[in-house]
Amino acid sequence: MASGTALIYDEKMATHKLLWSDPICDIEVPERLSSSYEQLKSYHLVERCVPVPAREGSEEEILLVHSLEHLEVAKSTQTMNEEELKRVSENYDAFFFHPSTYHCARLAVGATLQLVDAVMSGEVRNGMALVRPPGHHSQRNAANGFCLFNNVAIAAEYAKLKYGLQRILIVDWDVHHGQGIQYIFEEDPSVLYFSWHRYEHQEFWPSLKESDYDAVGLGKGKGFNINLPWNKVGMGNSDYLAAFFHVLLPMAFEFDPELVIVSSGYDSGIGDPEGQMNATPEVFAHLTHFLMQLANGKLCVILEGGYHLKSLGESVCMTVKTLLGDPVPQITGEMAPCLSAVESIQNVRAAHKPYWKWLAYEDTSFLQNLSTKSHLLKKANSNTSTEHETKITNNNNTVKVERFLELHMKNILFPVPPIKTATIGSEGSEHFLSEHVQLVKEMDKTEIKSLVSGFYADLVEEDKILLSLGSMLAILDKILKKEVCNGIAASPTAALSAAVALRHSVRFGFQRVLCVFVGDMQITPNTEDGKMLIINICEKEQPGKTSCKHCISLNWKEDAEGNDFFSAVLGFILPVAYSYQPNLTVIAVGPNRSLGISGISLLVALLQGLAESRIVAVIEHPVVLSTTVSLCDL
Numbered sequence: 001m002a003s004g005t006a007l008i009y010d011e012k013m014a015t016h017k018l019l020w021s022d023p024i025c026d027i028e029v030p031e032r033l034s035s036s037y038e039q040l041k042s043y044h045l046v047e048r049c050v051p052v053p054a055r056e057g058s059e060e061e062i063l064l065v066h067s068l069e070h071l072e073v074a075k076s077t078q079t080m081n082e083e084e085l086k087r088v089s090e091n092y093d094a095f096f097f098h099p100s101t102y103h104c105a106r107l108a109v110g111a112t113l114q115l116v117d118a119v120m121s122g123e124v125r126n127g128m129a130l131v132r133p134p135g136h137h138s139q140r141n142a143a144n145g146f147c148l149f150n151n152v153a154i155a156a157e158y159a160k161l162k163y164g165l166q167r168i169l170i171v172d173w174d175v176h177h178g179q180g181i182q183y184i185f186e187e188d189p190s191v192l193y194f195s196w197h198r199y200e201h202q203e204f205w206p207s208l209k210e211s212d213y214d215a216v217g218l219g220k221g222k223g224f225n226i227n228l229p230w231n232k233v234g235m236g237n238s239d240y241l242a243a244f245f246h247v248l249l250p251m252a253f254e255f256d257p258e259l260v261i262v263s264s265g266y267d268s269g270i271g272d273p274e275g276q277m278n279a280t281p282e283v284f285a286h287l288t289h290f291l292m293q294l295a296n297g298k299l300c301v302i303l304e305g306g307y308h309l310k311s312l313g314e315s316v317c318m319t320v321k322t323l324l325g326d327p328v329p330q331i332t333g334e335m336a337p338c339l340s341a342v343e344s345i346q347n348v349r350a351a352h353k354p355y356w357k358w359l360a361y362e363d364t365s366f367l368q369n370l371s372t373k374s375h376l377l378k379k380a381n382s383n384t385s386t387e388h389e390t391k392i393t394n395n396n397n398t399v400k401v402e403r404f405l406e407l408h409m410k411n412i413l414f415p416v417p418p419i420k421t422a423t424i425g426s427e428g429s430e431h432f433l434s435e436h437v438q439l440v441k442e443m444d445k446t447e448i449k450s451l452v453s454g455f456y457a458d459l460v461e462e463d464k465i466l467l468s469l470g471s472m473l474a475i476l477d478k479i480l481k482k483e484v485c486n487g488i489a490a491s492p493t494a495a496l497s498a499a500v501a502l503r504h505s506v507r508f509g510f511q512r513v514l515c516v517f518v519g520d521m522q523i524t525p526n527t528e529d530g531k532m533l534i535i536n537i538c539e540k541e542q543p544g545k546t547s548c549k550h551c552i553s554l555n556w557k558e559d560a561e562g563n564d565f566f567s568a569v570l571g572f573i574l575p576v577a578y579s580y581q582p583n584l585t586v587i588a589v590g591p592n593r594s595l596g597i598s599g600i601s602l603l604v605a606l607l608q609g610l611a612e613s614r615i616v617a618v619i620e621h622p623v624v625l626s627t628t629v630s631l632c633d634l
């Protein structure tokens with residue numbers, strides 16, 4: 001696996017700027033680039049990255065996506081005076097030319113392609129390109145929305161051509177719809193395009209019908225265009241995480257891309273004048289972390305929008321920090337998405353049901369009850385206040401819908417994955433976790449005995465078990481003292497080790513410890529005080545096991561394609577875990593587990609988004625330890 005994070009920045013891209021007064025375009029200023037770069041320097045992140053130089057994109061590369069006419073018009077502006085520049089700019093919706101625009105736009109294309117080359121060649125694992133002018137609105141024959149050449153679309157075509165890629169995922173978390181990218185790949189099943197965007201029932205720019213959730217792609221491209229419209233402003237971390245858990249990530253894992261490119265606009269972050277959203281910069285660390293689990297970590301992040309310089313800078317730093325493998329900062333606050341977000345999530349899932357295996361069980365009966373077009377909903381309660389939650393008006397249809405969504409929100413957040421019986425995939429001895437092993441000296445027996453004497457003394461008679469606890473407790477101690485980020489311990493009895501780890505962590509003072517136990521968990525610690533949440537993934541109902549408040553058992557077995565795994569982990573375990581906001585995660589793997597090694601290592605990687613990546617893994621299966629197991633990335 002390649003390592004290192006590329007950072008591509010060239011201050012020449014700051015020369016493009018608005019020469020006349022235009023209240024629409026005057027937010028796209030050169031300082032967006034320079035202040036982001038300064039912020040990265042102030043957090044000592046630049047020096048940790050691999051510097052890759054920008055270059056000019058060639059005319060041939062630009063023609064991968066744009067018409068010759070578009071290229072010629074852009075080229076001709078280099079020698080124009082202000083008067084002519086203004087006139088040409090007026091041919092487009094929300095675009096301005098400067099004499100240096102053409103050169104800057106070619107640098108933006110070239111920087112993007114340099115990043116693709118650095119990642120695809122294995123020189124680095126991932127990276128970010130700080131570019132302007134942005135690209136995702138520009139079209140084959142037109143500039144649009146501050147964009148001249150479509151950097152990300154050109155990068156996808158370039159990667160297909162040069163590296164023979166057949167599955168490229170483009171994630172567009174900019175708050176505007178990248179209609180340019182949608183138009184370019186609408187009929188192309190090799191490029192999966194996901195965009196969320198402020199929409200407000202087509203009121204918000206670019207106010208296109210084809211930005212709604214029912215634009216799923218055309219012809220062979222059906223199912224490969226995903227639009228998630230935000231019909232209210234004020235969307236926050238919980239809405240963004242829900243969109244990833246319940247829409248993007250299941251599709252992305254099923255699509256299994258060879259490369260992931262992000263149209264990384266930060267105008268979806270708090271404080272931005274365009275987005276008017278509430279998501280905090282930390283959320284971009286989580287979104288980045290999730291995408292790093294795809295395509296063997298091959299991730300290219302390309303700047304698009306972002307107009308509040310402080311918010312932009314913080315979000316860029318959160319992104320780069322995560323690309324470098326740093327622990328992910330804890331997300332705090334309300335964890336349930338708002339009703340409007342749930343409605344949009346449901347609608348896009350229903351629209352894509354015919355095209356995705358993971359949606360095979362999707363219950364779209366709600367569509368009969370609801371008006372399938374949300375703008376009808378809007379008409380019904382048009383007198384509601386514009387604040388985040390629509391009030392329940394006297395119109396009983398709206399009441400029914402709100403009530404219905406409330407019920408459905410629980411379902412959406414806690415769907416019961418389809419219980420299916422299938423054989424367990426045979427596990428290889430793949431590397432369980434990646435590098436940075438820090439071997440820890442074991443705790444001695446007397447210390448262990450005294451430590452566990454309180455609650456499991458009778459169980460730990462044999463020395464072998466006692467010793468196994470020693471290695472786990474030694475590692476756990478380092479994690480509790482925050483000397484290391486995470487650790488892995490072998491154990492002949494994962495259940496006992498997990499129970500001891502939970503008890504020890506709570507006694508150490510941790511208030512909320514999450515335990516994900518894979519396999520049959522013979523011992524269930526008392527979780528009544530709410531200081532532990534146990535999710536047990538097991539093959540069959542535990543005899544006489546009562547599911548108590550903080551102890552959830554999920555019984556299912558991995559099916560051939562592992563789709564249940566994704567919908568259960570992404571649609572259930574992660575939302576529950578994020579709602580619990582643990583400050584430590586214990587993952588224990590028992591003997592007869594229902595998950596393969598690759599499934600478990602993905603589960604561990606995804607759980608790293610919690611508790612500032614503090615995880616202790618207790619593995620019982622001997623095979624895992626015979627391979628060169630190593631720890632999760634720090």
Ligand SMILES: CC(O)(O)CCCCCNCCCN
Binds near residue numbers: 136145176205304
């Ligand atoms: C890269 C980007 O998506 O951030 C560009 C956004 C352009 C916004 C244009 N607004 C036009 C408002 C017209 N009433």
Ligand SMILES: [Zn+2]
Binds near residue numbers: 174176304305306
């Ligand atoms: Zn934008």
